[in-house]
Amino acid sequence: MNVVTRFAPSPTGYLHIGGARTAIFNYLFAKKHSGKYLVRIEDTDKKRSSEKAIKAIHKGLNWLNVNSEHKIVYQSQNFNSHINVAYELLEKGYAYKCYLNSDELDKLRIKSRENGIPIKSPWRNKKKQGDNNNKEFVIRLKMPSDGSTTIDDIVQGKVTVKNDILDDMVILRSDNTPTYMLSSVVDDNDMGITHIIRGDDHFNNAFRQIQIIKYLNWKIPFYAHIPLIHGTDGTKLSKRHGATNLFDYHELGYTSDAMFSYLLQLGWSTKNDADYCIDRATKLFALENVSRSPAKFDLKKLNNINAKKLNTMKISNIYKLVIERFKLSLNDDEHKRFKSLLPELLKRVKVYTELEFEFDWLFQKDFFCKDKNYQLKLQKHNLMLKEIGSRLKDCEWSEENIKNTLNQYIFDKSLKFKDIGPILRMALTGKTNSPDLVSIIYELGCTITVNRLNYEYK
């Protein structure tokens, strides 16, 4: 079978991380089976759709590397086809015109809810439409009233629902535009979608949509309804749990590789928990291994994955990322210094944006320690710093020699390394912790090091 999947977001806002995960699953499943992965923008509701949202979705998909190499489908461009299907259904007697106004509908809805029965318009059984030619109407699907429908969902398993709980859903609005319920089914069929992989929140829809497919004798696709992502308190993920916009994580300094890996592991795993890159995941992915229960979004785990990614990615890639993000313009010396120190710096951060706090001491021309308390200490050890400075000045510049120089100094003064280490660190970085002192001194270079050690704190 030639697998065809699709990711079908509605362009009403940014790309939600739940949607991003759905995209990943669709992407991987298609790739795993050498099939096609398509993206379809579900813009049937013109009032809520926007160009801005479409751009945001593409931006998110591009960042995650799960964009489609095929032409993007815009649902609104297929309206005529959808409308034709609605009338075909009407002609065949599988649908009917409903002239209920909104007041009547509200009453019907309340009554339905009270009795626990689905909405079925009284127009369903009217033999003649009467003299209603000028009245507004919608077209509703005539759901089967007996029997049951079974879906063998790849993730959820075999689920059966009685047909009499299905409502006569609207497939064509009174303004002659198709609803999502119709458009989605028609487009899936036209696009030859073989596997519908989407959020669990659509599971109930599947039982309703499948009736259209049956009435038209179309091929029923495979379904895989994946569980939603929850917040830490077990409710549907929302803004109060943190960022739900995928691209916010880019802004926060997460790498797309980490995001991909984490989102994938939320609800899917193989036996050995691993850090999945896109290629590896493509080989291993199977819908059968997707969990049926919703997973909670855990920032700590994401941080951990991201930190690991930062330390396995090519340094030149991260370097590029950081330079772009902070718009750094570095001279050759600084460039070399940064690149050499970067691996050590990366061990200390969860997201690369935290690197920002290293820029001041790394590149600032006339750097000095700003912290008042530290300044007092530096003042006290002014002499020591100057002595070390002058020894370093005479030292032939290599890590080995720098180390020896420092060791010689503490030997001569009967000190221990920890007697000079913290002071040196404050003078050179303005902080109490940093990468190895010797490598810092080496990378800073003789002139800068000595200048910083000679700074007069008062």
Add this chain to the structure above:
RNA sequence: GGUCCCUUCGUCUAAUGGUUAGGACUCAGCCCUUUCACGGCUGCAAUAGGGGUUCGAAUCCCCUAGGGAUCACCA
């Protein structure tokens, strides 16, 4: 409320009738060490509750409890 789904350490999960219920993250401790990290080691910690079926149940069945989804001329 109707319908459907879910429930293994705090979190993500492994174990498809027989395991001391495993791993990862978090947390704690130790080691490494010039600091902070990284890394290494150790530890804390789970089968929601109750009934069955079975020689044997996290696993199969039933009930209860809790959670979630959905019930639009939204998608």
